Amino acid sequence: MLAYIIRRVAQSILVLFVVGLVAFSMFRFVGDPIDNMxxxxxxxxxxxxxREQLGLDQPFVVQYWRFxxxxxxxxxxxxxxQGRPVSEILIERLPATLELAFVSGLxxxxxxxxxxxxxxxxxxxxxxxxxxxxxxxxxxxPTFLIGILLIYLFSVELGWLPSFGRGEVTDLGWWxxxxxxxxxxxxxxLPAITLGLYQMTLIMRLVRTxxxxxxxxxxxxxxxxRGIRERAINFRHALKNTLVxxxxxxxLQLGSIIAFAIITETVFQWPGVGLLFINAIQFVDIxxxxxxxxxxxxxxxxINLIVDMLYFAIDPRLRADRTQxxx
Amino acid sequence: MKxxxxxLTAALLASTAIGASAxxxxxxxxxxxxxxxxxxxxxxxxxxxxxxxxxxxxxxDMTGAPQATLATSWAPSADDPxxxxxxLREGVKYHDGADFTAEDVVFSINRAKSENSNMKELLSxxxxxxxxxxxxxxxxxxxxxxxxxxxxxxxxMMDKGWAEANDAVDVQDVEGGEQTFAATNAxxxxxxxxxxREPDVRTVLTQNEDYWGMDQFPMEVTEIIYTPIQNAAxxxxxxLSGEVDFIQDVPVQDLGRVADTEGLVVKTAxxxxxxxxxxxxxxxxxxxxxxxxxxxxxxARVREAMNIAINREAIQQVVMRGQxxxxxxxxxxxxxxxxxEMDAVETDVEAAKALMADAGYGDGFSIQLDCPNxxxxxxxxxxxxxxxxxxxxxxxxxxxxxxKAQHFPLITNAETDFYMLGWGVPTYxxxxxxxxxxxxxxxxRGSWNNTGYSNPELDEMIVSxxxxxxxxxxxEAIASxxxxxxxxxxxLPIHHQVLNWGMTDAVGIEVSPEDDPKFKFFEMN
Numbered sequence: 001m002l003a004y005i006i007r008r009v010a011q012s013i014l015v016l017f018v019v020g021l022v023a024f025s026m027f028r029f030v031g032d033p034i035d036n037m038x039x040x041x042x043x044x045x046x047x048x049x050x051r052e053q054l055g056l057d058q059p060f061v062v063q064y065w066r067f068x069x070x071x072x073x074x075x076x077x078x079x080x081x082q083g084r085p086v087s088e089i090l091i092e093r094l095p096a097t098l099e100l101a102f103v104s105g106l107x108x109x110x111x112x113x114x115x116x117x118x119x120x121x122x123x124x125x126x127x128x129x130x131x132x133x134x135x136x137x138x139x140x141x142p143t144f145l146i147g148i149l150l151i152y153l154f155s156v157e158l159g160w161l162p163s164f165g166r167g168e169v170t171d172l173g174w175w176x177x178x179x180x181x182x183x184x185x186x187x188x189x190l191p192a193i194t195l196g197l198y199q200m201t202l203i204m205r206l207v208r209t210x211x212x213x214x215x216x217x218x219x220x221x222x223x224x225x226r227g228i229r230e231r232a233i234n235f236r237h238a239l240k241n242t243l244v245x246x247x248x249x250x251x252l253q254l255g256s257i258i259a260f261a262i263i264t265e266t267v268f269q270w271p272g273v274g275l276l277f278i279n280a281i282q283f284v285d286i287x288x289x290x291x292x293x294x295x296x297x298x299x300x301x302x303i304n305l306i307v308d309m310l311y312f313a314i315d316p317r318l319r320a321d322r323t324q325x326x327x
Numbered sequence: 328m329k330x331x332x333x334x335l336t337a338a339l340l341a342s343t344a345i346g347a348s349a350x351x352x353x354x355x356x357x358x359x360x361x362x363x364x365x366x367x368x369x370x371x372x373x374x375x376x377x378x379x380x381x382x383x384x385x386x387x388d389m390t391g392a393p394q395a396t397l398a399t400s401w402a403p404s405a406d407d408p409x410x411x412x413x414x415l416r417e418g419v420k421y422h423d424g425a426d427f428t429a430e431d432v433v434f435s436i437n438r439a440k441s442e443n444s445n446m447k448e449l450l451s452x453x454x455x456x457x458x459x460x461x462x463x464x465x466x467x468x469x470x471x472x473x474x475x476x477x478x479x480x481x482x483x484m485m486d487k488g489w490a491e492a493n494d495a496v497d498v499q500d501v502e503g504g505e506q507t508f509a510a511t512n513a514x515x516x517x518x519x520x521x522x523x524r525e526p527d528v529r530t531v532l533t534q535n536e537d538y539w540g541m542d543q544f545p546m547e548v549t550e551i552i553y554t555p556i557q558n559a560a561x562x563x564x565x566x567l568s569g570e571v572d573f574i575q576d577v578p579v580q581d582l583g584r585v586a587d588t589e590g591l592v593v594k595t596a597x598x599x600x601x602x603x604x605x606x607x608x609x610x611x612x613x614x615x616x617x618x619x620x621x622x623x624x625x626x627a628r629v630r631e632a633m634n635i636a637i638n639r640e641a642i643q644q645v646v647m648r649g650q651x652x653x654x655x656x657x658x659x660x661x662x663x664x665x666x667x668e669m670d671a672v673e674t675d676v677e678a679a680k681a682l683m684a685d686a687g688y689g690d691g692f693s694i695q696l697d698c699p700n701x702x703x704x705x706x707x708x709x710x711x712x713x714x715x716x717x718x719x720x721x722x723x724x725x726x727x728x729x730x731k732a733q734h735f736p737l738i739t740n741a742e743t744d745f746y747m748l749g750w751g752v753p754t755y756x757x758x759x760x761x762x763x764x765x766x767x768x769x770x771x772r773g774s775w776n777n778t779g780y781s782n783p784e785l786d787e788m789i790v791s792x793x794x795x796x797x798x799x800x801x802x803e804a805i806a807s808x809x810x811x812x813x814x815x816x817x818x819l820p821i822h823h824q825v826l827n828w829g830m831t832d833a834v835g836i837e838v839s840p841e842d843d844p845k846f847k848f849f850e851m852n
């Protein structure tokens with residue numbers, strides 16, 4: 001078990017290094033930060049001085065090495081755009097993204113499972129078919145458009161919900177939360193729907209397919225034959241067996257909810273790390289881009305590592321292989 | 328739980344208190360200020376926020392005219408034309424209570440001239456600043472500089488004592504590691520004090536009750552809540568839904584929507600920014616065209632043909648939906664040296680074809696046009712329109728539109744032969760345009776001149792402008808430089824950008840050409 005974990009952790013660290021290397025090799029294609037950092041009155045001498053100061057005249061491998069040297073000491077540098085420490089900015093922005101991801105993830109999971117079961121059980125019903133058709137919209141409409149449509153409907157036309165921002169947030173010292181105020185909760189609704197709609201339809205379709213599969217199984221038929229009530233069959237026996245793949249997918253999707261919050265955050269001016277990243281790209285704010293990409297890859301690698309370990313714990317065959325292999 | 332309810336109640340009370348105050352102005356624009364340090368960035372949104380908190384010696388009012396602020400009067404010294412004497416306003420206090428004196432001016436100018444400052448180019452002619460007494464300052468320039476005061480309108484005055492006490496004497500150096508106190512804190516003499524700020528999220532300012540100009544300006548906005556909203560559609564939606572009172576950067580396609588909404592108005596004015604194309608005429612051969620061994624752009628007839636082939640009215644009507652002013656010269660109309668005759672160009676495709684044939688390019692040629700797609704209003708669409716217009720005279724244009732972070736390095740590194748650029752003139756004087764766009768590219772001047780054009784005689788005239796104290800002679804020189812620029816068709820001007828501000832009808836203000844609302848001038852009905 002320990003050897004397996006050590007091996008997986010080592011692999012994960014290697015993946016992080018490679019992600020960083022690829023990221024740094026791409027930054028110069030994003031553009032040159034110098035013109036953004038100096039005003040239009042800059043001279044050639046200013047450009048060269050700043051380029052040298054920032055080490056942008058060095059090959060990307062050297063830039064990456066410098067970044068790593070600083071990063072292992074917990075120093076991610078100063079943002080080119082804001083002139084503030086990157087770690088401070090990330091910590092300030094992370095709660096907004098995590099709260100949004102949490103709410104939309106929860107919504108996607110609850111809504112997706114409920115609708116999935118419903119459409120599986122009432123497979124031929126009119127409402128189930130309407131839901132299935134409508135879910136195509138969720139899968140195919142771009143997030144950007146959904147966000148704008150929601151804003152025009154609920155903010156401009158109806159005036160119920162705010163169109164941008166996070167509302168009033170409560171500062172807990174190490175975390176800012178929008179859960180404790182009315183305006184903070186209201187502000188969460190539209191972005192959470194926008195971000196979660198795709199995941200919800202995905203989970204719903206997955207649950208429906210799995211459920212249909214399971215309902216065809218012999219043990220369900222026998223259960224029916226034994227006269228067990230329909231409700232117990234659907235919810236106790238069928239659902240439980242449906243959820244195994246759903247949980248796996250959901251775990252993996254959690255990472256992408258956080259990573260793909262970028263578009264939703266831009267549409268709603270949600271002050272999270274996604275919006276920060278977009279601003280960083282436009283400005284070619286290399287320290288922020290690098291730290292963000294590292295953060296996201298740590299998150300993905302971490303989730304994958306946990307999932308792998310869970311498999312290891314759940315699946316006895318994996319353990320058996322390792323002990324018998326003897327290497 | 329009790330604790331949480333307490334927070335909830337407090338927050339609700341706070342939000343209703345804000346909502347109830349009639350003089351609160353909720354303001355949104357696309358970008359946020361980058362830093363509170365007034366000398367660290369030379370950039371529009373950063374200066375706009377700084378103008379509420381800090382003040383320069385002289386500002387431009389909402390029409391663009393100079394107005395005495397921390398200086399009450401200024402004039403060249405009677406004894407020495409290389410010295411400007413500024414009389415300072417007495418009785419001005421910083422937000423922390425410290426007095427504003429000549430010492431602060433000396434400190435601030437020197438700080439703005441230091442290596443890490445982004446404002447230093449505007450002060451390159453200043454060699455010494457000295458305090459004569461508490462309320463008189465002299466600036467010594469390296470030769471007479473008649474337009475120095477125009478360079479000071481974004482140079483903010485910090486308190487020397489505050490900067491020293493907070494270790495903010497030096498402008499932040501990005502690679503230095505530590506951020507400076509001044510980047511996140513502010514202590515100015517301005518009409519508004521900083522209450523709170525979360526970068527990119529929300530900045531709250533409140534009226535400075537002790538402001539020296541309380542009786543001289545409307546001062547009707549008592550609180551400002553500034554929230555950047557990057558996405559144009561969301562920004563407009565926030566105005567339509569009543570969540571903000573005042574927005575800058577209204578996209579042209581939404582102007583009608585805002586103007587048609589009851590209770591909202593759109594105000595429009597020409598901006599201090601001209602959009603044009605530059606051409607590499609200096610190279611012997613171009614990398615991005617299909618003519619071997621020659622540079623078609625080196626021929627003035629070709630440049631003139633391209634100039635008169637552009638149908639500026641069509642771009643104005645179709646691409647800009649009327650929101651632009653066709654241009655024939657690369658100076659905005661407020662700038663000293665601008666003339667109506669030079670700013671007009673007649674489109675004449677037949678004449679353009681004849682010129683092309685004369686120059687030996689009757690069959691045309693092909694060239695790449697580099698264009699930004701996130702910098703100017705409808706920049707990529709303007710370029711697309713130009714592609715069609717160039718095709719009419721046989722020039723096949725391959726358009727390459729990129730984000731600004733990739734476009735501007737092409738100009739900086741002289742890697743483009745045909746490119747779009749926009750230019751604003753903060754000094755309102757032609758010399759600024761000549762220095763950057765007409766003078767031969769070198770260390771001191773011509774840093775944005777990617778045309779390869781080099782005319783030593785003209786360069787000499789441009790340099791001499793800086794020290795010509797006889798204003799009539801100076802204006803004559805400016806006119807003759809413009810004549811050369813126009814004759815040579817150094818650039819292909821397209822239009823002057825138009826600014827649009829959207830606001831509720833309670834807000835009484837006209838659009839300023841610099842796109843910098845100064846809230847002390849706002850009236851609230």
